[in-house]
Amino acid sequence: xxxxxxDETKCANCKAVxxxxxxxxxxxxxxxAKIEWQKVIKGEDSxxxxxxxxxxxxxxxxxxxxxxxxxxxxRQEERGMFTAPRPITKQWINMCEPAGKFRLGxxxxxxxxxxxxxxLRSLARGRxxxxxxxxxxxxxxxxxxxxxxxxxxxxxxxxxLPKITENIEKQGIKELICLHDECYGSxxxxxxxxxxxxxxxxxxxxxxLYNKLKEHKxxxxxxxxxxxxxxxxxxxxxxETDHFVDDIFGLIGVDRVEREYDGENALCCGEIIRxxxxxxxxxxxxxxxxxxxxxxxxxxxxxxxxFCYMALAEKMAKRGIKPIHIIDLCKLAIGxxxxxxxx
Amino acid sequence: MSDMYEALVKIVGKNYVSNQKxxxxxxxxxxxxxxxxxxxxxxxxxxxxxxxxxxxxxNKEKIPVVPKGGGLALTGLVIPLKGGIVMDMKxxxxxxxxxxxxxxxxxxxxxxEGGLKSYLEKHHPSLRHSIPDAPPIATVVANAVIHxxxxxxxxxxxxxxxxxxxxxxLPTGEICRIGSxxxxxxxxxxxxxxxxxxxxxxxxxxxxxxxxxxxxxxYPRKKIRDVExxxxxxxxxxxxxxxKLTHTEMVEDINIWCQPHxxxxxxxxxxxxxxxxxxxxELQFKKKMIWDALQEYxxxxxxxxxxxxxxxxxxxxEMPLESLSKFADVRKGGGFEYSGPIVxxxxxxxxxRKLAExxxxxxxxxxxxxxxxxxxxxxxxxxxxxxxxxxxxxxxRVRKALHEVAEFALEQGGTHWKPTVDEQKMMMERMDPxxxxxxxxxxxxxxxxxxxxxxxxxxG
Numbered sequence: 001x002x003x004x005x006x007d008e009t010k011c012a013n014c015k016a017v018x019x020x021x022x023x024x025x026x027x028x029x030x031x032x033a034k035i036e037w038q039k040v041i042k043g044e045d046s047x048x049x050x051x052x053x054x055x056x057x058x059x060x061x062x063x064x065x066x067x068x069x070x071x072x073x074x075r076q077e078e079r080g081m082f083t084a085p086r087p088i089t090k091q092w093i094n095m096c097e098p099a100g101k102f103r104l105g106x107x108x109x110x111x112x113x114x115x116x117x118x119x120l121r122s123l124a125r126g127r128x129x130x131x132x133x134x135x136x137x138x139x140x141x142x143x144x145x146x147x148x149x150x151x152x153x154x155x156x157x158x159x160x161l162p163k164i165t166e167n168i169e170k171q172g173i174k175e176l177i178c179l180h181d182e183c184y185g186s187x188x189x190x191x192x193x194x195x196x197x198x199x200x201x202x203x204x205x206x207x208x209l210y211n212k213l214k215e216h217k218x219x220x221x222x223x224x225x226x227x228x229x230x231x232x233x234x235x236x237x238x239x240e241t242d243h244f245v246d247d248i249f250g251l252i253g254v255d256r257v258e259r260e261y262d263g264e265n266a267l268c269c270g271e272i273i274r275x276x277x278x279x280x281x282x283x284x285x286x287x288x289x290x291x292x293x294x295x296x297x298x299x300x301x302x303x304x305x306x307f308c309y310m311a312l313a314e315k316m317a318k319r320g321i322k323p324i325h326i327i328d329l330c331k332l333a334i335g336x337x338x339x340x341x342x343x
Numbered sequence: 344m345s346d347m348y349e350a351l352v353k354i355v356g357k358n359y360v361s362n363q364k365x366x367x368x369x370x371x372x373x374x375x376x377x378x379x380x381x382x383x384x385x386x387x388x389x390x391x392x393x394x395x396x397x398x399x400x401x402n403k404e405k406i407p408v409v410p411k412g413g414g415l416a417l418t419g420l421v422i423p424l425k426g427g428i429v430m431d432m433k434x435x436x437x438x439x440x441x442x443x444x445x446x447x448x449x450x451x452x453x454x455x456e457g458g459l460k461s462y463l464e465k466h467h468p469s470l471r472h473s474i475p476d477a478p479p480i481a482t483v484v485a486n487a488v489i490h491x492x493x494x495x496x497x498x499x500x501x502x503x504x505x506x507x508x509x510x511x512x513l514p515t516g517e518i519c520r521i522g523s524x525x526x527x528x529x530x531x532x533x534x535x536x537x538x539x540x541x542x543x544x545x546x547x548x549x550x551x552x553x554x555x556x557x558x559x560x561x562y563p564r565k566k567i568r569d570v571e572x573x574x575x576x577x578x579x580x581x582x583x584x585x586x587k588l589t590h591t592e593m594v595e596d597i598n599i600w601c602q603p604h605x606x607x608x609x610x611x612x613x614x615x616x617x618x619x620x621x622x623x624x625e626l627q628f629k630k631k632m633i634w635d636a637l638q639e640y641x642x643x644x645x646x647x648x649x650x651x652x653x654x655x656x657x658x659x660x661e662m663p664l665e666s667l668s669k670f671a672d673v674r675k676g677g678g679f680e681y682s683g684p685i686v687x688x689x690x691x692x693x694x695x696r697k698l699a700e701x702x703x704x705x706x707x708x709x710x711x712x713x714x715x716x717x718x719x720x721x722x723x724x725x726x727x728x729x730x731x732x733x734x735x736x737x738x739x740r741v742r743k744a745l746h747e748v749a750e751f752a753l754e755q756g757g758t759h760w761k762p763t764v765d766e767q768k769m770m771m772e773r774m775d776p777x778x779x780x781x782x783x784x785x786x787x788x789x790x791x792x793x794x795x796x797x798x799x800x801x802x803g
Binding site (some may be wrong): 067084086087095099119271274275279310314 | 634648
């Protein structure tokens with residue numbers, strides 16, 4: 001059985017206990033946080049396990065890369081906890097079970113991964129994807145499975161992720177361009193944390209977009225708009241990719257507004273919180289986030305994750321903010337039509 | 344018989360009568376599993392007077408008459424089991440009047456559900472009727488006659504409960520008006536405060552007369568509709584969930600469904616909750632009432648609200664639901680039939696277990712489809728099995744499964760809805776003898792020659 005590579009000594013020497021102290025949903029000072037975190041490490045009862053909203057943020061807060069969130073999930077599952085209601089958990093597990101219904105383009109050594117999200121296929125059109133597009137994969141057989149962290153089901157990931165990497169390798173893929181941020185997080189954070197071998201190179205689509213935009217530099221007409229960026233949960237697994245957001249914005253003439261809930265302090269889309277903690281907290285998170293964007297004077301809200309888009313696009317549009325996926329924003333900058341629209 | 348053909352031509356014109364093989368073939372069957380039986384004639388009248396003349400002729404010649412709407416009941420209710428005349432009502436399809444303030448409509452006997460929906464959307468956008476999840480060619484009158492249910496059934500009961508008046512051609516040819524329209528130009532009540540005679544026709548499956556006009560209640564159409572889907576893996580909790588949901592009185596319609604395909608739906612029971620409002624505030628208020636009502640199941644982790652993503656919402660919100668017809672073709676070959684007994688909500692767990700048990704026993708693909716009637720006063724539990732029409736063995740297995748459902752439903756204390764002739768017999772065998780005698784007296788009085796849709800509700 002795959003085991004989490006977790007180093008207790010790093011936590012023993014940690015003075016900041018940022019994983020809990022910085023948490024936006026758990027209110028603990030350093031001393032109490034230290035005590036509670038030790039309980040989590042030892043597998044004892046801790047209110048942390050119940051209070052966790054599964055926002056993934058502690059993965060980013062830990063300065064040692066010691067995977068505090070993965071440990072929380074391990075402990076939750078060991079105790080038989082359900083973060084979301086049991087039938088909802090079953091539904092999500094059943095929904096993404098590989099059933100031999102995957103779809104393929106003309107797969108080459110470099111391929112685009114649409115994960116198990118058909119919307120990504122609609123997004124990846126136009127000149128920016130011309131050369132890469134014939135080569136793509138889509139289906140539960142290539143689904144990254146990170147989402148089960150939200151459901152305290154690391155066991156599903158441990159079971160499925162090695163097979164997923166095998167499935168991708170079997171296609172002869174040497175470089176996978178991950179259009180879903182969570183896929184990139186899966187192969188670059190989760191897999192190494194569990195010692196799962198990833199036998200192909202992975203490229204985050206931010207990097208791909210950045211390079212393609214540079215290739216099409218002459219076609220770019222600066223958008224000259226102020227935008228807010230909606231940072232998603234899985235971005236916490238791979239914060240090293242974040243700089244590409246500003247790099248891309250720089251290329252296409254977009255200003256990122258300063259706001260409270262950005263960077264490390266970002267708020268997630270809230271829909272997972274709705275499932276695991278109920279509507280009151282979810283509504284509060286979404287309202288604070290949208291208020292913040294409105295108050296910051298942004299014209300657009302730029303999304304990385306298609307699910308965040310589905311969760312927030314309509315709500316933002318009703319408040320006068322234009323929701324747009326970052327791929328669509330790039331297409332807009334070179335005069336192409338966005339794929340995702342509200343309503 | 345050629346005299347009869349000529350007589351019918353004289354009434355409706357030659358374009359609207361047929362005794363040809365093609366029409367007799369088509370009108371001799373329905374989309375369900377019942378064996379076909381061809382009529383001798385098919386006739387399409389245009390007016391009440393034409394209906395009257397046809398019925399008088401048939402009564403004189405003692406020839407069966409089967410009035411037909413969309414013919415979609417699946418249980419053989421418009422198959423002419425003793426031949427005779429199938430009277431297709433589709434040409435009598437005018438929408439005669441909408442009283443916007445009193446919120447009722449008067450339609451002719453063949454007006455379709457789709458036609459009425461479109462008409463109201465165009466001309467009376469603040470009003471709606473209780474549209475059933477049947478194809479749009481289903482007719483308003485036939486739906487009420489079989490005690491159909493629709494999108495407003497949770498709030499206002501069976502669609503037949505919404506009838507406000509009738510015009511009926513009796514089997515002996517008289518034209519009767521039932522309700523306030525019998526003494527007034529207004530069709531606001533089907534009986535009260537007078538004796539309610541509508542019960543002589545509703546539920547009788549066309550065996551006591553031909554309904555040529557019907558008044559029907561309309562209801563406010565709210566500006567916004569939305570959907571929530573509550574999911575549980577414990578069927579035993581469903582009755583209590585329904586009780587709590589209906590207590591809020593915040594819901595437009597409640598459907599429950601369970602099915603093993605696609606995989607994301609297996610093991611769970613899904614309660615579709617439709618909500619309406621004239622503003623976002625109203626909608627949010629209702630949603631919060633609903634969420635709070637079910638919070639205890641969320642806390643216990645036994646149930647939760649599924650994330651219905653924006654692109655999935657139209658599937659739940661469309662009227663009628665297209666997904667039902669997709670289910671009909673799951674096995675390819677376009678076969679689908681369900682038995683939909685009316686039972687208590689507390690029977691849901693037993694029914695859902697029986698549904699799955701029979702699917703295993705007869706190797707069938709199934710779906711359970713439930714509509715809540717009233718404030719959980721009862722439910723229609725649809726035991727639906729799909730089959731390939733080219734697979735006779737599979738069709739036979741579905742027949743056997745549905746026969747077991749029919750026996751099971753009565754054992755549970757339920758009644759059959761839009762029953763087949765066999766199911767009617769099963770109910771009459773169990774019926775209080777004096778009640779059965781009363782039915783026989785009514786039928787004998789109204790249809791002394793037994794010409795109307797014979798073999799249905801045939802007492803003794």
